[in-house]
Amino acid sequence: MARYELRRIFLDRGVVGNPVADGILSKAGGIPVTMVNGIQEATRRLSSFEDSIGEGKHSLLITRQKGEFVKKCPGTHNRICCRYYIINLVVNCPIDCSYCILQGYLNNPAITIYVNIDDLFAQMEEKLSSNSGRIFRLGTGELGDSLAFDEMTHFSTIMVPFFSNKENGIFELKTKTEEVGNLLDLDHRGKTVISWSVNPEKVVEEEELNASTLARRLDAARKCQQRGYHIGLHFDPLIYCPEWERDYREVIEKVFEKIDGKGIIWVSLGGFRFPPYLKPIIGNRFPASKILLGELFPGNDGKLRYLKSIRVGMYREIVRWLREYEPSLFIYLCMESREVWEKVFGWSPKDNKALDNLFAHRVRSFTPMSQ
Numbered sequence: 001m002a003r004y005e006l007r008r009i010f011l012d013r014g015v016v017g018n019p020v021a022d023g024i025l026s027k028a029g030g031i032p033v034t035m036v037n038g039i040q041e042a043t044r045r046l047s048s049f050e051d052s053i054g055e056g057k058h059s060l061l062i063t064r065q066k067g068e069f070v071k072k073c074p075g076t077h078n079r080i081c082c083r084y085y086i087i088n089l090v091v092n093c094p095i096d097c098s099y100c101i102l103q104g105y106l107n108n109p110a111i112t113i114y115v116n117i118d119d120l121f122a123q124m125e126e127k128l129s130s131n132s133g134r135i136f137r138l139g140t141g142e143l144g145d146s147l148a149f150d151e152m153t154h155f156s157t158i159m160v161p162f163f164s165n166k167e168n169g170i171f172e173l174k175t176k177t178e179e180v181g182n183l184l185d186l187d188h189r190g191k192t193v194i195s196w197s198v199n200p201e202k203v204v205e206e207e208e209l210n211a212s213t214l215a216r217r218l219d220a221a222r223k224c225q226q227r228g229y230h231i232g233l234h235f236d237p238l239i240y241c242p243e244w245e246r247d248y249r250e251v252i253e254k255v256f257e258k259i260d261g262k263g264i265i266w267v268s269l270g271g272f273r274f275p276p277y278l279k280p281i282i283g284n285r286f287p288a289s290k291i292l293l294g295e296l297f298p299g300n301d302g303k304l305r306y307l308k309s310i311r312v313g314m315y316r317e318i319v320r321w322l323r324e325y326e327p328s329l330f331i332y333l334c335m336e337s338r339e340v341w342e343k344v345f346g347w348s349p350k351d352n353k354a355l356d357n358l359f360a361h362r363v364r365s366f367t368p369m370s371q
């Protein structure tokens with residue numbers, strides 16, 4: 001937490017006296033707290049800053065989730081999707097990746113922490129019981145970093161025990177940090193996966209501001225693996241540059257120096273992609289970024305990506321290098337077409353459900369589930 005500079009906390013009047021909000025405030029030290037009437041007021045106050053997105057990363061909003069906590073990952077048009085569920089518990093994060101899609105996606109720039117945990121539990125129970133024959137994968141790391149504020153929220157200490165006795169749900173925390181202190185002594189019973197997004201140190205330094213170095217992420221992963229957690233890895237976004245082969249090979253070497261490949265439950269690969277509206281935001285906020293230097297072309301879902309031949313070439317090589325270390329790895333592509341799957345692996349899932357079934361099979365081989 002110390003690495004993130006918090007300048008203000010907005011406290012929604014509607015959650016005054018909420019015990020989770022009180023717990024967070026008790027760790028706020030001298031950070032000024034301003035009472036607000038809902039998200040709109042916090043947004044309005046931040047909109048007066050020239051870089052409201054940047055300022056939002058120094059601002060916490062503690063409020064109530066009035067919508068759905070648990071949502072299906074929207075995936076993207078015409079691509080294979082893995083039927084993942086997103087838990088909207090903390091939205092936005094203090095890490096400032098140049099490529100972060102949230103910069104153009106969220107209306108409210110503050111890091112928003114929802115504290116009506118009883119509603120969260122009810123919705124998660126409802127989702128899991130909606131189909132007891134299916135293994136649901138759910139995670140908090142799609143709209144923010146799962147662990148960046150864990151020292152302050154202690155959310156991992158309620159989520160991990162919640163899932164520890166669930167028979168058809170596996171929970172994923174996804175992070176670019178080393179903030180695993182709260183996790184190490186939890187009784188997780190194999191129902192939580194802790195995943196790290198990985199990239200070459202050069203990319204971390206230039207494009208992932210405020211994130212932990214790759215070396216520190218992997219040290220944290222090692223600690224978690226020693227405590228019996230399953231580890232996930234996300235090579236996403238893969239960044240193309242003339243030295244990409246050397247750089248990603250080095251990442252893979254470092255991964256296997258620290259982590260036992262047999263304990264890696266899944267690995268995703270996803271090439272850099274973004275909707276066109278993000279381009280001017282990246283240009284304004286990160287003028288020194290090299291991320292837009294590659295040639296990027298619009299796909300049929302409207303997002304810009306590297307040429308298919310470049311993506312396929314990167315995926316194939318990375319799969320090959322990963323399998324040199326651990327042939328049994330479960331590797332999947334994020335937001336890619338069947339054609340790309342075929343070119344990379346020589347096969348593709350028939351549809352989204354088929355991919356979901358493969359995940360279920362993988363989860364069962366790691367953790368006893370009732371199905």
Ligand code: SF4
Pocket residue numbers: 092093094095096097099100101102142143144145176
């Ligand atoms: S860690 Fe994830 S959510 Fe946070 S800025 Fe980077 S890409 Fe965005």
